[in-house]
Amino acid sequence: MRRLIAGEFHKLLATRLWLWLLLGSMAITALYTSLQIAFSDDPDTWTLPLSTADGQQTLFAAAASAASPLVAVLAAIGITAEYRHRTATTTFLATPHRGRVIAAKLITYGLVGIGYALACIAVVTAIAVPWLSAKNVDLSLAGNGLPATMAGGIAAVTLYALIGVGLGALLREQVATVVGLLIYLFVIEAILTNIPALDAWTRYLPGPADNALTGITLTNQQFLQPWQGGLVLTTYCVLIAAAGTYLANRRDVT
Amino acid sequence: MTDQDGRIVVSGLAKTFGTVKAVDGLTFTVEPGSITGFLGPNGAGKTTTLRMLLGLVRPDAGTATIGGRAYTDLPAPSDRVGAVLEATAFHPARTGRAHLRIYSTINGYPGTRADEVLELVGLSGAGRRAVRGYSLGMRQRLALATALLGDPKVLVLDEPANGLDPEGIAWMRRLLRDLAAQGRAVLVSSHVLSEVQQLVDHVVIINRGRCVRQGPLTALADLHGPVVSVRTPDPDRLQTALIRIGVDEDRITRTGDQLRVTGIQADDVGQLAFAEQIPVLWLAAEQSDLEQVFFALTTDNGQQPALTATTGA
Numbered sequence: 001m002r003r004l005i006a007g008e009f010h011k012l013l014a015t016r017l018w019l020w021l022l023l024g025s026m027a028i029t030a031l032y033t034s035l036q037i038a039f040s041d042d043p044d045t046w047t048l049p050l051s052t053a054d055g056q057q058t059l060f061a062a063a064a065s066a067a068s069p070l071v072a073v074l075a076a077i078g079i080t081a082e083y084r085h086r087t088a089t090t091t092f093l094a095t096p097h098r099g100r101v102i103a104a105k106l107i108t109y110g111l112v113g114i115g116y117a118l119a120c121i122a123v124v125t126a127i128a129v130p131w132l133s134a135k136n137v138d139l140s141l142a143g144n145g146l147p148a149t150m151a152g153g154i155a156a157v158t159l160y161a162l163i164g165v166g167l168g169a170l171l172r173e174q175v176a177t178v179v180g181l182l183i184y185l186f187v188i189e190a191i192l193t194n195i196p197a198l199d200a201w202t203r204y205l206p207g208p209a210d211n212a213l214t215g216i217t218l219t220n221q222q223f224l225q226p227w228q229g230g231l232v233l234t235t236y237c238v239l240i241a242a243a244g245t246y247l248a249n250r251r252d253v254t
Numbered sequence: 255m256t257d258q259d260g261r262i263v264v265s266g267l268a269k270t271f272g273t274v275k276a277v278d279g280l281t282f283t284v285e286p287g288s289i290t291g292f293l294g295p296n297g298a299g300k301t302t303t304l305r306m307l308l309g310l311v312r313p314d315a316g317t318a319t320i321g322g323r324a325y326t327d328l329p330a331p332s333d334r335v336g337a338v339l340e341a342t343a344f345h346p347a348r349t350g351r352a353h354l355r356i357y358s359t360i361n362g363y364p365g366t367r368a369d370e371v372l373e374l375v376g377l378s379g380a381g382r383r384a385v386r387g388y389s390l391g392m393r394q395r396l397a398l399a400t401a402l403l404g405d406p407k408v409l410v411l412d413e414p415a416n417g418l419d420p421e422g423i424a425w426m427r428r429l430l431r432d433l434a435a436q437g438r439a440v441l442v443s444s445h446v447l448s449e450v451q452q453l454v455d456h457v458v459i460i461n462r463g464r465c466v467r468q469g470p471l472t473a474l475a476d477l478h479g480p481v482v483s484v485r486t487p488d489p490d491r492l493q494t495a496l497i498r499i500g501v502d503e504d505r506i507t508r509t510g511d512q513l514r515v516t517g518i519q520a521d522d523v524g525q526l527a528f529a530e531q532i533p534v535l536w537l538a539a540e541q542s543d544l545e546q547v548f549f550a551l552t553t554d555n556g557q558q559p560a561l562t563a564t565t566g567a
C-alpha cells in the first residue's frame with residue numbers, strides 16, 4: 001500500500017495542476033478573509049462581529065470554505081484522468097485488486113486535503129493577525145474555540161477530497177464529474193439553502209454540513225452542531241466511496 | 255520460475271456486450287517458451303479475450319489462467335506478465351520517463367529501471383518529453399517499455415505493430431524474437447497473418463469469438479499443402495499425366511503454358527515429367543500462401559470441415 005500511495009503522489013506531482021489549485025485555494029481564502037474583515041462593521045453583514053468567538057471561528061472557516069471545492073475537483077480529476085487517458089488499464093494491470101487502487105487514492109488525496117487546509121489556514125492567520133491587531137480586536141489562536149475550528153476545517157477539506165475520489169470512481173467521466181460537482185456546490189446547493197421552507201432539510205446537505213463542521217455562524221442560516229456536521233459529511237463520504245469502489249471492481253475496463 | 259508458470263489456458267471463455275457475442279466459448283492453450291500469434295479478423299474478439307485473461311473484463315463464463323492462476327490471483331503480476339493492450343493509454347502531460355517511473359514505484363522496481371527500458375525500446379532521447387508530443391510509433395514503444403518494466407516471463411501484446419511503419423515493424427519483430435529467445439512466452443495478436451508470419455511458432459486463430467484453429471504455424475501451411483508451378487510447351491500432356499497419378503483435377507490451375515498444382519511436391523512433378531518425356535522449361539515450389547488459408551479459416555462461407563477442426567497444440 002505504501003508503494004501504491006507513493007505512485008499516486010508521483011502521478012499527482014507529474015503535472016502542475018495541484019499547484020494551480022493550491023494557489024487558487026489560497027487566493028480565494030485571502031479574498032474571503034479580507035472581505036469578512038473589511039465588512040465586519042457593516043450592519044448588513046451575515047457574520048457576527050469579529051470580537052466574538054463565533055465571528056472569529058467563521059473567519060478561520062474561510063480556509064475550509066475555499067479549499068474544499070478545489071480539493072474535491074483535484075481528487076475527482078485525479079481519478080477520472082485514469083479513465084479519460086485510459087491509464088486505468090495500466091494501473092489495474094499493476095494492481096488487479098482495484099479496491100486497493102481506490103484506497104491508495106483516498107489516502108493520497110486525503111493527505112493532499114490536509115496539506116491544502118493547512119496552507120489556507122496559514123493564509124487566514126497571516127491576514128487576520130496583523131489586520132485585527134490594527135483594528136484593536138483581541139485574537140488568540142489558542143482561544144475562542146479556534147483550535148476546534150481549525151481541526152474541523154482540516155477534517156472538512158479532507159472529507160471533500162475523499163468525496164471527490166469516490167465521485168470520480170462512481171462516474172468515471174471527467175468533464176461530467178467536475179462540472180457536476182461545481183454546479184452542485186455553487187448553484188444547486190446555493191439555491192436550495194436559500195429557500196427558508198427547506199431549512200430543516202438543507203442543513204443535511206454536504207455544504208451546510210461542511211459549514212457546521214468548520215464552525216461557521218451566520219445570521220441568516222441555521223447549521224447543525226459541528227460534530228453532527230462531521231458525522232453527516234463522513235456519512236456522505238463513506239457512501240460515495242463505497243459505491244465507487246463497488247462499481248470500480250465490477251465494471252469492465254475496455 | 256518453472257516453464258509451467260508461463261502456460262496460458264483459456265477455457266470456455268464467453269462475453270456478451272449487449273447483444274454482441276464478443277467471445278463465445280473460446281478454448282485454447284499457449285505453451286510457455288514460444289511465440290504464439292493470436293489471430294482473427296477485426297471484431298473477432300481478440301482484445302476482449304486478452305482483457306479477460308488479464309482481469310480487466312469480467313467473463314460471463316469460463317476461465318483464463320496464466321501458470322495455473324487467474325491474473326488477479328498472481329502475486330506481483332507485473333513481475334510475471336507484461337501486457338500491452340493499447341498504444342495510446344498515457345497521460346499526455348506526463349513525460350515518458352515519468353510514466354515509467356510511476357509504474358516502477360507502484361511495482362517496487364528501482365528508479366533506474368525506467369531508463370533501462372527506455373533504452374531497450376530505443377526511446378532514451380525522448381524520455382524527458384511529454385507524451386503528447388510522441389508519434390504513434392513512439393507510443394507503441396513506450397507501451398512495450400511499460401510491459402517490460404518487471405522483466406516478465408510472459409508477454410501479452412495486443413496488435414503491437416499497429417501504426418508502425420515497415421522499419422518499426424521490423425524492429426518490433428527483432429525485439430520480440432530476442433525476448434522470446436531469452437525464454438519468454440509471447441502471445442501477440444494481429445488481424446493480419448503476414449504481419450506476424452515470420453515471427454510466430456504457433457497460431458491460435460479465432461473468428462466470431464470462437465477458436466477455428468490452433469497449432470504450429472507449419473501445420474497451418476500443411477493444411478494447404480505444397481504448391482508447385484511448372485512451365486512446359488506441352489501443358490495438356492502434363493495435366494493428363496498428373497491426373498493419371500491421382501492429382502485431383504481442381505487442384506490444377508492452368509494459365510497459358512503454366513500449370514499451378516497444389517498438394518504435390520516439386521520433385522514428384524519433375525520425376526513425372528521425366529518419365530513421360532515432357533520437356534520442362536521451369537519448375538518451382540511456391541511458398542505456401544498462408545494468408546489464403548487464414549482467409550479461408552476466418553471467412554464464414556469459405557469454411558471447409560477440414561479447416562475448422564481444432565487440433566491440440
Ligand SMILES: Nc1ncnc2c1ncn2[C@@H]1O[C@H](COP(=O)(O)OP(=O)(O)OP(=O)(O)O)[C@@H](O)[C@H]1O
Nearest residue numbers: 254271274276295296297298299300301302303445
Ligand atoms: N466495451 C464494449 N462494448 C460493446 N461492444 C464491445 C465492447 N468491446 C468490444 N465489443 C464488441 O465485441 C466484439 C469483439 O471486439 P474485440 O475488440 O474483442 O475484437 P478484436 O478481435 O480485438 O478486433 P480488432 O482487430 O478490430 O481489434 C466486437 O463486435 C465489438 O464491437
Ligand SMILES: [Mg+2]
Nearest residue numbers: 300301302412
Ligand atoms: Mg482489438
